[in-house]
């Protein structure tokens with residue numbers, strides 16, 4: 001029951017907003033300290049239904065919230081103070097916008113009279129995230145002339161827009177002093193009279209029902225039996241991907257799966273595409289119809305190969321975003337995979353078109369040796385089924401895509417591929433770890449240095465969190481890119497070798513640490529970490545330059561496979 005007695009109007013407004021957030025199904029709030037945001041923070045701290053998470057660094061806080069929102073499938077609230085605190089949330093906010101994650105940022109602000117006059121810690125906050133929010137509300141400072149009904153209604157509208165447009169939103173909250181309670185007990189019943197009904201139940205003030213749009217069927221469906229059909233699975237949820245696998249099972253159509261499809265480890269999909277397409281015979285295949293669910297394909301080779309296909313190309317994507325860097329689709333469907341397949345019953349052709357791809361996949365060589373690719377291949381076999389895996393950008397995700405067929409069948413894979421930043425990857429993993437019994441984070445050394453602050457989050461994680469950092473002494477990916485090497489340009493301006501190992505950082509943050517130098521020490525260290533539980537940092541040492549050589553070698557082996 002909402003208590004109308006409160007210390008001051010700031011706190012009452014904050015309590016109204018936070019209560020409404022919980023009624024709108026927000027269960028986690030990520031808070032960074034600050035004075036002006038104190039009413040919001042205090043309201044959260046006293047709310048029995050909220051799980052509060054704190055961090056001193058707003059950049060990491062935003063990324064932690066992002067990971068949590070993805071893993072929980074609920075919107076997550078982030079609270080911070082005014083000034084650069086808000087700006088530090090920008091990277092996570094953009095990533096949320098690009099990938100449709102429901103982050104609600106509530107930042108405290110100065111009231112109008114303290115803006116543009118030299119007042120401390122004041123910046124221009126409304127509009128700070130440019131066009132990235134799906135919606136934005138700039139509240140007035142708490143004022144009894146502003147009805148409680150309008151206050152709650154504005155929040156309801158914001159969250160409804162987040163849900164319908166699938167993306168993050170900004171709630172700017174100016175407060176005048178006092179920010180903290182002074183043991184007063186003011187009865188605000190008269191002010192709350194216009195939300196009397198809301199006070200008596202536990203539902204949001206406004207309930208929104210999304211409009212039900214009828215699914216349009218493609219006139220030419222189903223394709224004729226002789227039509228060569230290929231299914232592509234991009235980044236998507238496990239239940240959507242599994243629904244597609246089920247739907248297609250009697251067709252015999254080949255299914256190529258990105259590592260982000262959640263089903264890359266299934267024996268029914270072709271996930272080692274990056275390797276298979278290096279073989280000329282497979283690469284010469286042509287399809288009449290490609291049906292792609294989700295997007296943001298990791299494999300560049302797959303993307304380039306798809307570009308050589310000249311048939312029809314359907315893309316099914318629920319947010320209505322074009323995920324089609326080749327500008328190749330002939331039909332775009334604004335639908336999630338399940339709705340689309342419901343409207344398009346799969347024919348039962350029992351073809352054997354997928355067979356030679358799947359057989360070829362089984363014949364692929366497994367990376368051997370002590371380099372990072374061999375270690376990632378080993379890691380793929382160690383990760384427990386049903387656990388969570390956060391894949392960092394740069395080589396971490398690319399290595400895993402190469403060996404994705406070795407992953408367990410059921411695994412929750414998370415990535416930040418909206419902007420593919422190397423920032424906030426550990427923080428995102430820490431957010432995911434709130435919702436998974438076991439979380440593995442795989443990332444590069446520069447990425448970990450970028451997000452070293454987040455070891456402070458990792459140390460407080462209560463579940464099992466295994467951070468695997470591939471230390472190849474800088475940005476190993478640049479070895480694979482045509483960066484000029486003369487005058488050490490690649491080394492001094494791109495790879496930035498640092499000679500740093502992470503043992504001391506692990507000690508500083510009180511995290512278990514193991515140095516790993518080959519697949520067998522990796523297996524031992526990983527199994528031990530799993531058994532022991534808690535947070536572990538496994539430092540996978542890899543010779544700089546070894547990754548590009550290993551990928552090249554593997555590609556050569558595939559090209560020479562005569563049995564395919």
Ligand SMILES: Cc1ncc(C[n+]2csc(CCOP(=O)(O)OP(=O)(O)O)c2C)c(N)n1
Pocket residue numbers: 393394395396420421422423443444445446447448472474475476477478
């Ligand atoms: C925030 C951000 N800054 C810069 C980049 C460009 N970038 C892509 S990969 C990379 C190097 C990453 O190095 P590391 O994390 O060690 O991974 P490795 O390349 O060795 O796999 C950089 C700087 C980026 N993607 N994101």
